[in-house]
Amino acid sequence: MLVKVRFFGKFRELLNKETVTLNVRENGKVKDVIYELARQTDPKILGRILNEKGEVRSEIIILVKGRNIQNFKGLETKVEENDVVYIFPIATGGG
Template sequence: MQIKFFAYLRDYTGCKITDFPYQEDIYQLAHALCDKYGDKLRGKMLSPDGEDLGEEIIILVNGRHVAHLGGIHAKLVPSDIVSIFPVVAGG
């Protein structure tokens, strides 16, 4: 599966795009990515207890927001493209 990182998340991961081993759902993917890339990513990607997505992250699977796919328990397939963005605020 392909993972795309945007904005400052690229600094945390050291890459824009990576081919990542298939994970069954967003929960497993988020934890695997945080294990690989560290605590800075974990602090943005997951809630403090690790049971939900963080409030400062947007995840799209094939262009669809995970909130519409089952949230952190959204199922994945090996051909999915997962895009991970930080929430952007401003005006």
């Protein structure tokens, strides 16, 4: 099934793209999308999205259907045909 991934911030800069369309297995989950993204683009992106425990880094937000996956099943959240997965870093500031 096809799933689109949209990037923001440092991910857009790393991959030099705004979107990628991936072919993910039926009944796929967000974690499948992330691993397929790393396989098809740049393996370094995996370590920028996931921590050493394989969890989404605290400074990263991932949305599916406009909702934060952390409010559902995290990386186990299911994706469906033509879903758009948004991956972006939390904006920080200081002064």
